[in-house]
Amino acid sequence: MVFGGDYDTPDAICLRDYVHVVDLARKARGGAENITWRTGVFRWILGFGKGSSVLEVLRSFEKAVGQQGVHVSLVVDGRQSDDRSL
Numbered sequence: 001m002v003f004g005g006d007y008d009t010p011d012a013i014c015l016r017d018y019v020h021v022v023d024l025a026r027k028a029r030g031g032a033e034n035i036t037w038r039t040g041v042f043r044w045i046l047g048f049g050k051g052s053s054v055l056e057v058l059r060s061f062e063k064a065v066g067q068q069g070v071h072v073s074l075v076v077d078g079r080q081s082d083d084r085s086l
């Protein structure tokens with residue numbers, strides 16, 4: 001189920017700045033190394049710097065596992081109440 005097909009985006013689907021879990025882990029480790037010599041509260045915002053729609057992510061998934069013949073059927077439903085696109 002894709003939530004919302006009426007966003008002001010190229011394919012009308014909500015955008016997020018998705019980050020690969022390995023990149024996230026690397027940055028988290030880098031951040032942890034940094035705080036060993038600092039005090040206080042720190043906030044890091046991690047992003048790839050490019051938005052991708054839920055639809056693009058699903059199509060990329062299909063392509064990545066395409067040799068197994070995976071196809072994701074999509075149903076576009078209404079937006080989730082508090083969902084906002086990039």
Ligand SMILES: O=c1ccn([C@@H]2O[C@H](COP(=O)(O)OP(=O)(O)O[C@H]3O[C@H](CO)[C@@H](O)[C@H](O)[C@H]3O)[C@@H](O)[C@H]2O)c(=O)[nH]1
Nearest residue numbers: 001002003004013014015016053054055079080083084085
């Ligand atoms: O079955 C699904 C699941 C998600 N989505 C959409 O995919 C996008 C990403 O959804 P989700 O993975 O739930 O992430 P966010 O909405 O970005 O929320 C995450 O990021 C928020 C801000 O950091 C946190 O508060 C939430 O707990 C955390 O889930 C959104 O547009 C959803 O509407 C769908 O279309 N279908």
